[in-house]
Amino acid sequence: MTIIKNSNLDRVAILVSLLIVGAVSAYFLSHPDAAIHIAGQIFTLASESFGVPILWYAFGLVMIAAYFVFSKYGHIRMGDEKPEFSTFSYIAMMALAGVGSGTVYWAFLEWSYYIKTPPFAMPAGSVESAEWAVTYSMHHWGITAWCIYAVTAIPVMYSYYIRKHRSLKLSDIVISMIKNPIVAKIIGRTIDIVYPIAVVFSLIIVLALGAPIISAAVALLFGIQDTLTLKLSMIFIVAVLLISSSFLGIEKGMQKISSYGAYFVAGLAAYIFFFGPTQFILENTSSSLAIWGQNFVKMSLYADAINQAKFPQSWTAYFWAYWMIFIPLMCIFVTKVSKGRTIREVIICMVGGGTAGIALLFSVVGSFMMKTQLDGKVEISKMVSDGQASLAIVNALGTLPLSSVILSIFIISTFLLLITTMDGSVFTVACNTQKKLDDNANPSTLLKIFWCLMIVAIPAVFISVNAPVSSMQSAILIFAIPLLMLTGFMLYKVFGYMKEDYGHLTSLEIQAMHKLAQTKTVETTADAPSVSPLNKVKNV
Numbered sequence: 001m002t003i004i005k006n007s008n009l010d011r012v013a014i015l016v017s018l019l020i021v022g023a024v025s026a027y028f029l030s031h032p033d034a035a036i037h038i039a040g041q042i043f044t045l046a047s048e049s050f051g052v053p054i055l056w057y058a059f060g061l062v063m064i065a066a067y068f069v070f071s072k073y074g075h076i077r078m079g080d081e082k083p084e085f086s087t088f089s090y091i092a093m094m095a096l097a098g099v100g101s102g103t104v105y106w107a108f109l110e111w112s113y114y115i116k117t118p119p120f121a122m123p124a125g126s127v128e129s130a131e132w133a134v135t136y137s138m139h140h141w142g143i144t145a146w147c148i149y150a151v152t153a154i155p156v157m158y159s160y161y162i163r164k165h166r167s168l169k170l171s172d173i174v175i176s177m178i179k180n181p182i183v184a185k186i187i188g189r190t191i192d193i194v195y196p197i198a199v200v201f202s203l204i205i206v207l208a209l210g211a212p213i214i215s216a217a218v219a220l221l222f223g224i225q226d227t228l229t230l231k232l233s234m235i236f237i238v239a240v241l242l243i244s245s246s247f248l249g250i251e252k253g254m255q256k257i258s259s260y261g262a263y264f265v266a267g268l269a270a271y272i273f274f275f276g277p278t279q280f281i282l283e284n285t286s287s288s289l290a291i292w293g294q295n296f297v298k299m300s301l302y303a304d305a306i307n308q309a310k311f312p313q314s315w316t317a318y319f320w321a322y323w324m325i326f327i328p329l330m331c332i333f334v335t336k337v338s339k340g341r342t343i344r345e346v347i348i349c350m351v352g353g354g355t356a357g358i359a360l361l362f363s364v365v366g367s368f369m370m371k372t373q374l375d376g377k378v379e380i381s382k383m384v385s386d387g388q389a390s391l392a393i394v395n396a397l398g399t400l401p402l403s404s405v406i407l408s409i410f411i412i413s414t415f416l417l418l419i420t421t422m423d424g425s426v427f428t429v430a431c432n433t434q435k436k437l438d439d440n441a442n443p444s445t446l447l448k449i450f451w452c453l454m455i456v457a458i459p460a461v462f463i464s465v466n467a468p469v470s471s472m473q474s475a476i477l478i479f480a481i482p483l484l485m486l487t488g489f490m491l492y493k494v495f496g497y498m499k500e501d502y503g504h505l506t507s508l509e510i511q512a513m514h515k516l517a518q519t520k521t522v523e524t525t526a527d528a529p530s531v532s533p534l535n536k537v538k539n540v
Contacts, residue, residue: 001027001174002264006367006394008434008435008436008444009433009434009435009447010192010432010433010434010435011249012192012193013192013193013195013196013432013433014196014433014450015071016193016197017193017196017197017200017433017441017454018427019026020197021454021457021458021517023210024201024458024461025457025458025461028461028462028465029461029464029465030466032466035465036465037499038071041305041480042477043477044540045197045203046312046477046481047314047317047318047477048310048313048429049335049407050317050477050480050481051303051310051312051313051316051317052254052303052313052317053319053484054317054320054321054324054480054481054484054492055301055303055312055320056299056301057484057488058147058148058300058320058324059144059300059301061144061148061151061152061333062143062144062147062300064077064147064151064152064491065147065151065347065351066122068151068154068343068347069344069346069347069348070508072502072505072506072507072510073343073498073502073510074342074343074344074347075342075343075344075500075507075510075511075514076158076162076339076342076343076498076510076514077161077341077342077345077514078157078160078161078162078335078338078339078340078342078343079161079339079340080340081340082206082340083338083339083340083341084337084339084340085337086347087504088262090337090338090341090349091349091353091354092262092449093337093358093420094120094149094330094333094334094337094349094354095351098181098425101169101173102139102328103141103358103361103417104143104213104214104393104413104414104417105209105210105363105389105393106137106140106362107141107366108136108365108366108369108392109132109369109384109389109392109393110137110140110362110366110379111133111134111137111369111370112133112195112373112381112384113135113315113365113384114129114132114133114136114315114387115129115130115133116381117309117314118132118133118311119132119136119302119304119309119311119312119315120132120302120307121307121309130370131287131288131291132291133366133370134284134285134288134298134362134363134366134367134370135248135288135289135291135292135295135299136286136315136316137293137362137366138175138288138289138358138359138362138363139296139299139300140316140319141319141358141359141362142292142355142359143355144300144349145319145320145323145349145354145358146350146351146355148320148323148324148327148332149229149323149326149327149334149350150328150334150346150347150351151340151347151351151491152330152331152344152487152490153330153331153334153335154275154343154491154492154494155173155177155487155490155491155493155494156168156170156173156331156332156334156335156490157334157335157338157343157346158494158497158498159173159175159176160335161335161496162497162501163176165499167507168332168335168431169192169431169432170191170195170328170331170332170432170483171187171188171189171191171192171195172188173490174187174188174191174486174489174490175187175188177489177490177493182266188204192433193381194479195328195429195432196429196432196433196451197324198328198350198400198479198483199329199425199429199455199456200429200454200455200458201328201458201478201479202325202326202479203421203422203425203458203459205226205420205454206234206421206422206459207238207418207422207456207459208459209417210414210417210461211234211238211418211459211463212226212231212463213236213390213394213414214234214411214414214415214418215230215233215389215390215394216236216390216391216394217354217394217397217407217410217411217414218230218234218411220394220395220398220407221404221407221408221411221429225245226390226391226490228463228464231463231465232460232464233460234458235463237415237423237458238293238415238418238456239452239453239456241415241419242419242423242426242455243449243452245423260416262297262357264409264412264413265361265413265416265417266415267409267413268358268406268409268410268413269361269365270363271400271406271409272364272365272368272400272406273364273368275356275400275402276368276371276400277367277368277371277375277407280367280371281364281367281368281371284367284370284371285363285364285367288295288363288367289363292527294416299316300346302316303533309352309494310392310419319414319476320480321480321505324480324483324484324487325479325480325483326425327483327487328428328432328483329425329428329429330482332427332428332431333427333428334346334350339463342514362528365505368396369393370394372396372399375389377396377399378392378395378399380392380395380396383395387466394407395411397410422455422456425451425453425455426448426451426452427443427448428442429451429455430443430448430451431443432445433446433451433524455533490512
């Protein structure tokens with residue numbers, strides 16, 4: 001276990017985080033109605049003001065991802081060694097760290113919101129709105145979402161592996177990209193202080209949605225009341241498992257948890273597909289994929305200027321902001337697990353594997369829930385409107401054969417998704433608040449445990465005051481625009497670095513150089529380029 005010295009702590013960042021998190025928690029506990037009202041107003045203001053820039057930025061990242069896949073720069077390999085993890089484990093770790101238990105809530109219920117408040121001025125509750133419902137849920141968790149993570153991770157990976165800037169602190173990486181030392185210091189210190197706060201608040205919606213779903217399933221499975229005590233008990237179990245995973249580390253902890261999580265989620269979707277309304281799931285999935293393929297650009301950039309129902313701002317822009325808020329977490333985490341992979345491999349694994357897996361999950365689960373409502377078995381939309389979303393999920397699962405078995409699988413899946421997301425968050429926040437990492441770029445175990453406890457504090461408060469989803473969403477949008485500007489700057493800088501380091505080489509030369517670096521103990525250097533670009537790369 002790695003122990004940390006007090007002198008190695010970023011005490012200012014930790015103290016400010018404690019004060020702000022404590023103040024927000026105290027206000028929500030003492031004035032819950034006023035706090036929820038203010039949070040709702042912040043969400044409305046932010047979504048209407050910044051919705052269109054977020055839409056365009058996210059679509060731009062899709063274009064950049066395509067460029068890297070087909071350009072010569074896609075052959076740049078992160079490090080000289082073979083990948084540490086199998087392709088399946090690699091995709092599973094990134095996918096589950098990126099989506100977490102919030103995926104469970106939205107996979108089962110997102111379609112129900114779009115039937116009630118559909119896009120493109122469709123009549124609410126119409127056949128047309130139902131046809132678009134699962135399509136939009138797949139869109140919000142598909143190609144664009146994964147491009148947000150894959151592309152914004154490139155500057156961090158390039159800095160760490162190619163430019164040999166041996167730090168995983170986001171502030172250090174940004175400082176290295178700014179020539180003016182005074183400006184660099186100010187921006188870097190701002191990142192150090194704001195980043196832990198952003199991560200803590202962004203995880204509100206992950207744990208505050210995940211824990212009640214687990215408690216509702218446990219209550220139905222064992223025939224007990226779904227009380228506040230039960231919900232908080234689920235959070236306590238999450239905290240214990242999270243601390244245990246922190247002791248084991250990424251290689252022994254998160255890798256195994258994410259792999260198990262992938263198996264259980266796949267098993268859950270397979271069970272629903274084979275024992276649920278299989279024919280309807282196939283038909284609705286086919287229709288949803290067709291609509292998505294035909295309307296991808298429209299769904300990406302539609303801003304509802306005429307009708308002014310604000311569907312894109314309230315939903316599409318919000319979900320892009322939801323993914324963007326985890327950019328710092330995923331940039332560092334993806335860098336940590338991507339050693340030995342090319343930029344092209346990172347993008348294809350994240351965007352291809354993530355989209356395929358999530359689209360399959362959302363289409364199967366969403367179609368099952370929709371059919372359950374259409375058949376009159378569970379009034380899902382009404383229960384969601386009445387604040388009984390978690391109960392709607394478990395009641396729908398209860399309609400399947402061997403309901404106790406599926407509920408057990410559901411509980412385990414949600415737990416594993418939750419732990420994977422939280423573990424990745426703990427790792428990156430600990431990296432950000434420790435001045436110097438160990439030789440393997442890992443933070444102190446004790447510091448990770450501290451952040452484990454911090455990260456579960458705020459969601460517990462939101463659950464205690466029964467805060468609605470909209471009040472949690474406001475925290476997401478507050479930090480999205482600063483992250484948009486920060487990652488935009490980092491991408492601009494890394495394009496310049498790539499042109500400087502590799503611009504004079506052809507695609508075949510870049511491939512040969514990185515193939516040689518991977519197999520240098522076996523092959524000779526006869527066919528290597530006369531001047532390796534790595535010899536031109538200087539530490540920033």
